[in-house]
Amino acid sequence: MRQRFENIDYLGVILWLFRAVIIVAVIWGTIATILNNPYSTENWIDFLVFGLAQGSLYALIALGYTLVYGILFMINFAHGEFFMSGVFTATVFVAIPLNQAGYLNRYPILSLLGITLVAMVVSMGIAILTERVAYRPLRRAPRLVPLITAIGASFFWQYFFRGLYGSGVTAFPTVDILKGKWSIGGIEILKAQGVVIVASVLLLIGLYIFVMRTKTGKAMRAVAEDKDIAALMGIDVDRVIVITFATGAALAGAAGVLYALLFRQVHFFMGFIPGIKAFTAAVLGGIGSVPGAALGGLFLGMFESVGPSLFLEGLGIPAAYQLKDVIAFTMLVLVLIFRPQGILGERLAEKKA
Amino acid sequence: METSTRFNWRESVRMGLIAGVIALSLSLIGLVETFGGRDIIGGVVSLGQIFLFGAIMGVGYFSAQRNLNARAGVNLLGGLLIGVLASLPLVVLIFVAEPINLRQFLPNASPALLELITFGQEQVTGALIMVAVCGVLGLIGAGIYLLPSRLRRPLLIGLLLVLLIGLLSEIIILAWGNKGLGLKIRPLIFAAKGLSIRGALLVFLVVAGLNAAWSSQGDRVRQRLDALPSGQQRAFRWSSLILGLVILLFLPMILRTYLTEVIDNVGLYVLMGLGLNIVVGFAGLLDLGYVAFFAIGAYTMGVLTSQGDLGVGGMSFWMALPFAVLASVMAGIILGVPVLRMRGDYLAIVTLGFGEIIRILALSDFLAPVIGGAQGILKIPKARIGGVELVAPEQLYYLILGACLIAAYVSWRLRDSRLGRQWMAMREDEDVAQAMGIDLVQTKLLAFAIGAAFSGMSGAIFASKLSSIFPHSFNLLISINVLSLIILGGIGSLPGVVVGALILVGLPELLREFAEYRLLMYGALLIVMMIVRPEGFWPEATRKRELHGYEELEAKAVPAE
Numbered sequence: 001m002r003q004r005f006e007n008i009d010y011l012g013v014i015l016w017l018f019r020a021v022i023i024v025a026v027i028w029g030t031i032a033t034i035l036n037n038p039y040s041t042e043n044w045i046d047f048l049v050f051g052l053a054q055g056s057l058y059a060l061i062a063l064g065y066t067l068v069y070g071i072l073f074m075i076n077f078a079h080g081e082f083f084m085s086g087v088f089t090a091t092v093f094v095a096i097p098l099n100q101a102g103y104l105n106r107y108p109i110l111s112l113l114g115i116t117l118v119a120m121v122v123s124m125g126i127a128i129l130t131e132r133v134a135y136r137p138l139r140r141a142p143r144l145v146p147l148i149t150a151i152g153a154s155f156f157w158q159y160f161f162r163g164l165y166g167s168g169v170t171a172f173p174t175v176d177i178l179k180g181k182w183s184i185g186g187i188e189i190l191k192a193q194g195v196v197i198v199a200s201v202l203l204l205i206g207l208y209i210f211v212m213r214t215k216t217g218k219a220m221r222a223v224a225e226d227k228d229i230a231a232l233m234g235i236d237v238d239r240v241i242v243i244t245f246a247t248g249a250a251l252a253g254a255a256g257v258l259y260a261l262l263f264r265q266v267h268f269f270m271g272f273i274p275g276i277k278a279f280t281a282a283v284l285g286g287i288g289s290v291p292g293a294a295l296g297g298l299f300l301g302m303f304e305s306v307g308p309s310l311f312l313e314g315l316g317i318p319a320a321y322q323l324k325d326v327i328a329f330t331m332l333v334l335v336l337i338f339r340p341q342g343i344l345g346e347r348l349a350e351k352k353a
Numbered sequence: 354m355e356t357s358t359r360f361n362w363r364e365s366v367r368m369g370l371i372a373g374v375i376a377l378s379l380s381l382i383g384l385v386e387t388f389g390g391r392d393i394i395g396g397v398v399s400l401g402q403i404f405l406f407g408a409i410m411g412v413g414y415f416s417a418q419r420n421l422n423a424r425a426g427v428n429l430l431g432g433l434l435i436g437v438l439a440s441l442p443l444v445v446l447i448f449v450a451e452p453i454n455l456r457q458f459l460p461n462a463s464p465a466l467l468e469l470i471t472f473g474q475e476q477v478t479g480a481l482i483m484v485a486v487c488g489v490l491g492l493i494g495a496g497i498y499l500l501p502s503r504l505r506r507p508l509l510i511g512l513l514l515v516l517l518i519g520l521l522s523e524i525i526i527l528a529w530g531n532k533g534l535g536l537k538i539r540p541l542i543f544a545a546k547g548l549s550i551r552g553a554l555l556v557f558l559v560v561a562g563l564n565a566a567w568s569s570q571g572d573r574v575r576q577r578l579d580a581l582p583s584g585q586q587r588a589f590r591w592s593s594l595i596l597g598l599v600i601l602l603f604l605p606m607i608l609r610t611y612l613t614e615v616i617d618n619v620g621l622y623v624l625m626g627l628g629l630n631i632v633v634g635f636a637g638l639l640d641l642g643y644v645a646f647f648a649i650g651a652y653t654m655g656v657l658t659s660q661g662d663l664g665v666g667g668m669s670f671w672m673a674l675p676f677a678v679l680a681s682v683m684a685g686i687i688l689g690v691p692v693l694r695m696r697g698d699y700l701a702i703v704t705l706g707f708g709e710i711i712r713i714l715a716l717s718d719f720l721a722p723v724i725g726g727a728q729g730i731l732k733i734p735k736a737r738i739g740g741v742e743l744v745a746p747e748q749l750y751y752l753i754l755g756a757c758l759i760a761a762y763v764s765w766r767l768r769d770s771r772l773g774r775q776w777m778a779m780r781e782d783e784d785v786a787q788a789m790g791i792d793l794v795q796t797k798l799l800a801f802a803i804g805a806a807f808s809g810m811s812g813a814i815f816a817s818k819l820s821s822i823f824p825h826s827f828n829l830l831i832s833i834n835v836l837s838l839i840i841l842g843g844i845g846s847l848p849g850v851v852v853g854a855l856i857l858v859g860l861p862e863l864l865r866e867f868a869e870y871r872l873l874m875y876g877a878l879l880i881v882m883m884i885v886r887p888e889g890f891w892p893e894a895t896r897k898r899e900l901h902g903y904e905e906l907e908a909k910a911v912p913a914e
Contacts, residue, residue, distance in 0.1 A: 326713050333703055
């Protein structure tokens with residue numbers, strides 16, 4: 001018995017207490033909110049649908065992190081900027097001129113596809129350039145080195161596009177067919193949110209097929225498993241890495257357009273916070289795992305959307321929506337402490353992190 | 354080899370196009386135009402042109418460097434080709450910008466930019482001049498590389514100094530140019546804006562001459578110094594240290610008010626840099642939320658001393674300072690505990706999250722009754738020493754200098770202490786360090802705590818310096834600033850922190866135009882530093898080896914006496 005006391009891991013106890021405090025606070029807040037019941041059912045459904053829409057965006061961005069991390073074990077800090085660059089360029093050069101010419105509302109689907117295509121191509125271009133210039137020379141360097149480069153790349157691109165398109169917030173033109181609501185089984189859904197959810201799910205399925213069913217996807221998985229052996233099997237590792245970056249960036253570019261449809265604005269800083277949150281989502285789902293990233297994104301989006309009203313207001317915190325970013329970051333910390341492998345991930349934390 | 358002496362077309366074309374894209378980007382993001390207003394040599398060359406043409410020359414130089422085996426003539430031809438190709442995107446810009454009204458997409462494709470890149474001429478003439486100038490510059494760039502290094506070094510350093518003095522001419526004149534001797538020298542060197550042509554030549558010749566003299570004679574001086582007995586060497590080192598301290602003491606009198614204000618801000622960053630240097634440089638824990646401790650120090654100071662509505666303690670600066678530092682240390686430990694088991698990149702992201710959490714909390718209505726929310730804390734009193742209120746930058750300078758000296762002394766002593774060596778062992782390999790019996794928990798927490806203490810002290814001084822604090826002052830960019838400056842100066846190196854802070858904080862404060870492109874340059878700097886000087890990441894590992902070698906020499910020298 002005494003032996004056991006002497007072996008107590010104080011750190012473990014502190015962390016356990018930390019977890020207990022958070023769980024108690026969440027449960028307490030939730031019960032208090034439910035007892036007060038300040039919101040109607042419609043409100044909750046709105047929160048959930050919005051969370052789902054936002055979560056599917058996080059999922060799309062998170063895939064970029066997960067794919068790159070799976071192969072290079074590197075957090076591509078600049079991924080949020082890939083997301084921003086595509087949609088910012090597409091808005092300035094395609095969406096706004098199309099809207100001025102009236103094409104956007106005359107041929108909305110075609111125009112939106114065009115905008116998305118441009119955004120995806122630009123994001124891919126930026127990603128390939130970044131990989132070539134900033135990451136490839138450092139492939140064998142100690143792990144902190146590429147991370148610092150990635151931080152540098154992130155700020156470089158932010159302020160590059162700020163210089164290029166201006167520092168203000170640019171409005172994304174409204175698309176008439178996305179105004180209003182759909183009614184599905186008695187639930188009212190904003191059309192823009194519905195489109196975001198459906199498009200994201202389609203893209204996620206597309207990616208899953210790409211990774212699991214195509215030869216390139218197979219090569220990607222092989223490189224993720226073991227770079228050296230993959231090279232011995234005749235796989236061009238550099239090419240696969242570029243393809244991985246490009247794939248992630250293409251999804252991020254598409255996510256950017258969906259983000260613009262949802263929030264109707266673009267600016268140079270728009271990639272940063274969604275980028276960090278998407279990283280949180282990737283960690284939450286288990287970094288390196290494609291379905292995990294999707295699941296983590298959806299989960300985080302809903303948690304963030306429902307959370308402030310559900311358990312922070314119950315604790316008597318005023319203007320709780322201001323703290324939704326705090327929820328996401330706290331969740332990141334909690335996941336990394338207590339379940340670093342995430343919901344679906346293999347156990348990476350010990351081995352590779 | 355036969356092929357290597359032949360002209361490498363494809364390589365040159367590729368480099369030329371890269372240079373062109375760089376030049377075009379520099380123009381379109383507004384860098385050329387913004388810096389076009391700052392003349393280096395009055396009426397002749399502006400900083401914007403130096404950026405534009407420097408990029409082209411740089412690519413010419415770089416390509417000559419890569420093409421080592423080629424003959425000189427081939428290299429020069431390559432440089433010419435690169436320059437001409439590099440001008441093509443700009444030429445396209447000149448002809449295209451007006452007809453398609455490029456400005457509606459890219460706000461920086463302005464008439465002012467076009468005037469700059471056509472040299473104020475008609476489109477066709479301007480374009481031709483541009484092609485010619487770029488071609489010549491590419492040629493010169495390649496030519497510089499081909500010079501023997503005995504000539505190249507003084508040339509480059511001379512040009513660099515001309516650039517620096519021209520850049521700072523406005524400030525130099527402001528500080529020293531209006532009285533006595535300064536007024537006499539001023540017309541000799543400076544024009545109305547920037548250096549005069551004569552002044553530029555003068556500066557260049559003097560600096561290049563000095564540099565050439567030093568590179569031929571410097572080794573002999575150093576040898577003679579090394580040959581001195583160790584006692585005298587130590588005396589030499591001590592006297593240079595004391596000389597440095599004396600200069601630091603009298604600095605505000607030399608620099609005058611405005612420059613002292615700038616140095617004060619640099620000092621606050623030095624203080625933070627020394628703290629982060631312990632966390633990142635010594636212990637190898639990449640902390641991106643470092644601004645949190647700065648904020649906590651500032652807010653503690655604010656709440657404890659403010660005479661406004663939010664003040665609770667009504668304490669004096671000196672009473673509150675220990676609490677501010679203590680609060681930061683506590684925060685360092687509290688934030689440190691959850692991340693103890695994380696490594697490398699996870700740690701970076703989590704600390705980044707912490708920094709954001711602190712900022713969002715400071716901004717939120719939730720904590721507004723305590724720390725003011727977006728309105729911040731006002732009416733924070735200044736520090737007093739014996740009845741004198743430290744208001745003027747010159748007075749604050751001594752407060753900041755004192756704090757920096759303490760922090761530098763602590764860092765210096767810690768580096769070679771048992772704890773410092775534990776940190777370095779941990780940085781090299783955590784598992785091995787643990788196997789050697791190092792208590793990782795304690796070691797990591799101490800790094801976080803001490804790093805946080807310096808940052809908290811910096812925050813406390815910052816709060817009393819500004820007398821009011823707002824959450825917007827504590828954003829992530831400060832963490833990135835501090836990280837960039839310690840990386841520039843060399844991670845883990847104490848003088849490096851000062852150099853880094855002078856360049857990355859001092860320079861942008863002096864040059865207003867920099868503000869907009871500061872982070873663009875920091876970003877580029879981080880990338881370039883990591884690629885070009887990857888060994889700069891652990892500079893004291895080599896320095897340590899040097900020191901050991903030196904100790905061995907001393908150990909041999911002592912018994913011989």
